[in-house]
Amino acid sequence: MILQDKKGLLLYRTDRLGERDWRYDSCYKLIFTPYGKSLYQTSRSDIQIEEDQFFIFNPKFEHKQIQVTKEKFLVEIEPNLLNEIASQLGVPGTDMEFASTAFKNPLLLQWVSFTKNFLTMNENMTIGMQKLFIESSLIQLTTLMLQYAPGSQLEELPHSLYSPNINRVLDALKQSYQQDWSLDDMATIAGMNKFPFSHAFKRETGLSAYSWLQLFRLLKSQHFLTKTNRSIISIALDVGFKNVSSYNTLFLKIYGRTPSEFRLLYRRNS
Structure with a gap:
């Protein structure tokens, strides 16, 4: 099933799960893997998305589907919608970049569960119902992505609905993230x-x-990169990295650019 309007697309299918052509889309693309792992190839590295994980491809991030297990759930969101919702939420800047890492979030899982159930139970929706559903779904998902998906729009990783044991650890890590844990x-x-x-x-x-x-x-570290003139090495050490090399390596892996390039780009766009 595919629902689509000018602000995005929602796709739910159980076929064509093998290797596909390279894609170079102008939209944000959220991939959800409910069963086993999915594999994608990119110019940076291979990406593995495991069961119940999400991955977000940023616009113009070239990628190729290698294998998807059992079913494919994909949502495309146009940048203008994301920027519009970001503005309403008070998120600074435009054209946010999400981190190139697979992650889980309970609220996003709830959204996917509801959406899949609704689509399954309403396969013969009228055109009017399709239009209402895709519009509201994209707005809901975009809001959740901006609040909970790791990326340039966040200064920390929010957490909610995890078990008490894990939440205690997350609270401690947030309070003392510079510590050598x-x-x-x-x-x-x-x-x-x-x-x-x-x-x-x-x-x-x-x-x-x-x-x-x-x-x-x-x-x-993103706050210090975009809001101060501090050196890259002082920022890296102050937020808890043991050396600037490990900081630069992770930054490049997550965003495909160095901290210095990130600083220039987001100052220009702010």
Whole structure:
């Protein structure tokens, strides 16, 4: 099933799940994988999206579908809609970039569950109902993406609806993200053994505990890059990276540009 209007597209299908041609779309594209893993190829690296994870391709990010497991759920959102909703929410800047990482979020999962059930139960919708549903769905999803999907629009990673053990750890990491955390430290706060904690954290957030912390540090650094003239090395060390090389490497992986290039771009667009 495909629903489409001038602001975006919603696709839900169980066929054509194998290798496809390269795409170079002008829209934001959210991919959700409900069963097993999906594989995509990009010019930077291969991307694996695991069960119940989301991945957002930014506009003009060339990519190629290699394999999707069982079913495909995809939403395309035009940049003008995202910028319009961002303005209404008070999110500064335009043409936000989402982080090139797979993630999980309970509220986005709820949105997908409702949307899939509605589409399944209303396969013969009238044109009028299709129009109303796609308009409201795109606005809802865009709002959730801006609030909960990691990217340039956030200064930290929000969390909600995770288990109490994981939330305790996330609160501690946010309060002391510059600290040199170990997995043992995090597991102690969660009141769990190290390996069960590691599995639980990845299952709930879609990221390993260390990857979550590094991504949080990167997002915190964005404020200093765009709002101050501080050096890249001082920003990297102050937000908790051990050296500027590891900071630059992660930044390049997440956004496809260096911190210096990010600084110039977002100052120009602000």
